[in-house]
Amino acid sequence: MSEITKDAVMDALKSVIAPNVKRDLVSADMVKDVKIEGSNIKILIESTTPASWAKEEIKTNATEAIKKQIPNAKNIEITFEVNVSKHVDPAKDQMLPGVKNTIAVASGKGGVGKSTVAVNLALSLALDGAKVGLLDADVYGPSIPMMLGINEQPLVKQIDGKQKILPLENYGIKLMSIGFLVDEKTPVIWRGAMASGALKQFMSDVEWGELDYLFYDLPPGTGDIQLTLAQTIPLTGAVIVTSPQDVSLIDARKGLKMFEKVNVPTLGLIENFSYFVAPDTGHKYYIFGQGGGEKLAKELNTAFLGGIPINPQIVEGGDHGKPLVTEFPDTEEAKIYRDIARKLAAEISARNSNQQSPKIEISL
Ligand SMILES: Nc1ncnc2c1ncn2[C@@H]1O[C@H](COP(=O)(O)OP(=O)(O)O)[C@@H](O)[C@H]1O
Ligand SMILES: [Mg+2]
Numbered sequence: 001m002s003e004i005t006k007d008a009v010m011d012a013l014k015s016v017i018a019p020n021v022k023r024d025l026v027s028a029d030m031v032k033d034v035k036i037e038g039s040n041i042k043i044l045i046e047s048t049t050p051a052s053w054a055k056e057e058i059k060t061n062a063t064e065a066i067k068k069q070i071p072n073a074k075n076i077e078i079t080f081e082v083n084v085s086k087h088v089d090p091a092k093d094q095m096l097p098g099v100k101n102t103i104a105v106a107s108g109k110g111g112v113g114k115s116t117v118a119v120n121l122a123l124s125l126a127l128d129g130a131k132v133g134l135l136d137a138d139v140y141g142p143s144i145p146m147m148l149g150i151n152e153q154p155l156v157k158q159i160d161g162k163q164k165i166l167p168l169e170n171y172g173i174k175l176m177s178i179g180f181l182v183d184e185k186t187p188v189i190w191r192g193a194m195a196s197g198a199l200k201q202f203m204s205d206v207e208w209g210e211l212d213y214l215f216y217d218l219p220p221g222t223g224d225i226q227l228t229l230a231q232t233i234p235l236t237g238a239v240i241v242t243s244p245q246d247v248s249l250i251d252a253r254k255g256l257k258m259f260e261k262v263n264v265p266t267l268g269l270i271e272n273f274s275y276f277v278a279p280d281t282g283h284k285y286y287i288f289g290q291g292g293g294e295k296l297a298k299e300l301n302t303a304f305l306g307g308i309p310i311n312p313q314i315v316e317g318g319d320h321g322k323p324l325v326t327e328f329p330d331t332e333e334a335k336i337y338r339d340i341a342r343k344l345a346a347e348i349s350a351r352n353s354n355q356q357s358p359k360i361e362i363s364l
Helices: 006-013 052-069 090-095 114-127 188-205 224-232 246-261 292-299 312-319 332-354
Strands: 031-037 040-047 076-082 099-107 132-136 156-159 162-165 168-170 173-177 211-217 237-242 266-277 304-310
Touching: 006 031, 006 040, 006 052, 040 052, 052 076, 090 188, 099 114, 099 224, 099 246, 099 332, 114 132, 114 173, 114 211, 114 237, 114 266, 114 312, 114 332, 162 188, 188 224, 224 246, 237 246, 237 292, 237 332, 246 266, 246 292, 266 292, 266 332, 292 304, 304 332
Parallel strands: 040 076, 099 211, 099 237, 132 173, 132 211, 237 266, 266 304
Antiparallel strands: 031 040, 156 162, 168 173
């Protein structure tokens, strides 16, 4: 009879692919503990993405692989823990101490569906079990409160001797909007100043608590305001939303270059309005051209996270505060948003696992 050893268990787990990171459990460093007690095996698996959806598959496949490798193993107990990895960044940790990762959702121009993407990605990760916040930082068109069906003045509370703004909450995510500071009457010329100066203050005044991911819906474009914001907010990375038309793609490229300039990694590109599926025939019509986003992502050496079709339910949901992923979870588009969010989480986790400890500067 083969002996039950930790090595044999690890060998078996090398053949089990974790679908959330698309790597095997061992090389993804997900096996945190193996205990052998006679012929019983206890394993602790940790995931650095909100992978509640992958849990059963991992457990089943790991059990099967161990049984195959070690036929005399009796009880195999697998415990699964989620611990979303943290982007280590002194500036972020100072400004947002409880926030593990910050993601800017950006676009080269307005109207490409940036806010809709931000809302649905944030909700997707929350549905997968993560603690998520969303900050509407689009000074020109704050629209997230409407899209999430909530628009109240946030409460201010004294915490540790400081005045803190409490984020609103709906559909399981925390929300704050620059729209609570600027209203339609605020002249556009002031909004840039609000965006860069007040936002920084605003950010440390909001009591986010513990978050795995904080999304920012940035103002569209690649001008001075966007550049200042990209420098002001400590960012784990950015996702760029584009539509398939040439003009949008040119603007998306500018967006990516802007983040490059300020050393913010682009985590991937999302194409919106990719195609329309005719409800009667199911035929896909590529109204604005096919494959543009994917080609651009390849050219710019960033991940293509996915393409979202045109669906009138998205407009309806956005206008009535009923986001697609929570209100129409069975639609193809909801599945695409959720898949994109999972790819994004995997991308962040891969980057976090490669991050170097922050350099310690020694002054002599
Ligand atoms: N995939 C989609 N299919 C259909 N309509 C969409 C889609 N994505 C966004 N929209 C709609 O397009 C409009 C612009 O989207 P929005 O997210 O506000 O864009 P942005 O924030 O880039 O200006 C909104 O009315 C929204 O409901
Ligand atoms: Mg918007």
